[in-house]
Amino acid sequence: MDGPQPKRNRADINVNSDYISNLPADIKEKILAELSLKEAVRASILSSRWKDSWTSYPNLVFEEKNTKSRLIELVDKVLRVHQGPIQIFKLVSEYASNKCVIPSRFFSCNGFTLLHTLCLSHFNLPGFGIEKLVSSCPLLEHLDLNYFSQEGCLRILAPKLTFMKIIGDFHDICLETPKLVEGSICLFGDFQEFSAAKDGKESNFTRALGHLSNIQKLKIRGEFIDYLAMGPIPNNLPAMFNHLSEISVDLISGLNEIAPALCLFQNAPNLKELRIECLDFVDPPYVQGLWESKAIPYCLFKCLKVVNIMCFDDPGSERAESMLEFAKLVLSTAPLLEEFHVTDLGEAIVVFEELKLFPKLSEKCKLVLKYFNEETDDDEENNGDEESDDDDEENNSD
Structure with a gap:
């Protein structure tokens, strides 16, 4: 039979409770680094020596x-x-x-x-x-600015920056970020009246993107493509996008967007993935030969492997005709193209059938129709329901 438990010595209790207080400084820093700011503040009650520890907490959220x-x-x-x-x-x-x-x-x-x-x-x-x-x-190294207003020029001077995401209302932008690897820029607001390129003398394209020599992934959202179209579009940039392999761009099918888009493609000789989304801000008049009217090099998409076009409009619409013209250009000039995706937001199945009739330079190219799931986020697709031109070939062989 167990006897009565001996009473704990008060000195022992103090020693045990003081163990946390006597932790080495480097151990304490490692513990705090694993905590949120709120948890780090709460940890200050552990002992008197932890009281002000949170004031040196390096991660403030x-x-x-x-x-x-x-x-x-x-x-x-x-x-x-x-x-x-x-x-x-x-x-x-x-x-x-x-x-x-x-x-x-x-x-x-x-x-x-x-x-x-x-x-x-x-x-x-x-x-x-x-x-x-x-x-x-x-x-x-990491800059994320969302939903803000900036009068005048937004100048980002960050020599070590590798990731940047900007969503805002600004008049101009100047990027001095030579080590930028991944960038996403979304512009909204009234920039036409205030941009330095409004007189047609300066190039928004060069000022904004001309020095991103290390960029690998680039997203152009909202009205930023229209901003890039202001001022003269250079044939050659100060630095080529030799490392740029992925481009995602929002278009509204306007004629003025073709020049900056082509400039972007021409200066990215190693482009492998391209995503284009048509916005519904306006429905500009369709111009026959919109893409063919420009002097387009035959080797423009020599390394392109994957294309994803989203927001094909109703068949026969001006927006759909414009995108069909661009699709024809890509299919006929991309020798390494493996997949051409069309994301259906309406009756794109008709457009998809028309795409099948276009000549393809790449024998490996597969056309894929994806059905957009409206319940998911904008960047998500319902990959469970797909159609491809391979399916038709199998059915025909039967």
């Missing part, structure tokens, strides 16, 4: 969950007491109608000199705050 929250006030309090380097800074609001006005003083602390990841969503920075912020972070 703030998210606004409801419109009544005082997000800016919270960020201000944290930055005032923060010590040491900041490596990740994210300020995300989930409400489009509740943009955060970020005071420029937020980024005056020395901790941002070691920042490598910056994410801001639904925000405004006064004046040229974005430019000043980015240029003050010489080690910045």
Whole structure:
């Protein structure tokens, strides 16, 4: 029979409880690195020596969950007491109608000199705050700016930046990011009146994309293709896109978009994947021979392997005719083409049947019709239902 348990010595209790306090500094830093900011603050109650540990926490992530929250006030309090380097800074609001006005003083602390990841969503920075912020972070590698307004030119000076995503309303953009590998730019708003290229003397294309010599993946969203069309389109850029293998571009089938699109393709000799999505902003008049009217090199798509065209309009529409013309160009000039996907948003099956009649330079090319699932996100397709020209060949052989 077990006897009574001996009482624990108070000294033993203190020793055991003080174990956390006496952890080496490097172990404490590793523990904090695995915690969220909120968890790191809660850890301060573990012992007196952990009380201010969270103030050196390098990853600051703030998210606004409801419109009544005082997000800016919270960020201000944290930055005032923060010590040491900041490596990740994210300020995300989930409400489009509740943009955060970020005071420029937020980024005056020395901790941002070691920042490598910056994410801001639904925000405004006064004046040229974005430019000043980015240029003050010489080690910045990841930049994500969503839903903001910027008067004048948005200048991104970041020599070590490798990833960039921009969705915003700005008048001009100048990218000085020589190491950029993956970039996505979506422009919306009234930029035509304010762009430096409105007089036709300067080239928006060169200023925005002309120096991205290391780019591998590029997405052009919204009205950014129209922005690139302003001003003279250069035949040769300061630097070729020799590493660019994937391009995704939004078009609205306008004649003015052809020149910047061709400039992009011509300066990407190793392009392997191309995705084109037609937007529904306007329905411009269709011009017969829209793509054929330009001097297009025969080797334009010499390395292209996969094409995905989304938003074929109703058969016979001006938008559908324009895209059919472009599809004919690709099929007849891409010797290595393996897959040509058409994503159906309406009656694209008729367009798909017409595509089958076009001559194909590549014997390996397979035409695939995908049915878009409206319940999924815009970039997702219902891959369960597909049709291909191979299916017809099998049926005919039977």
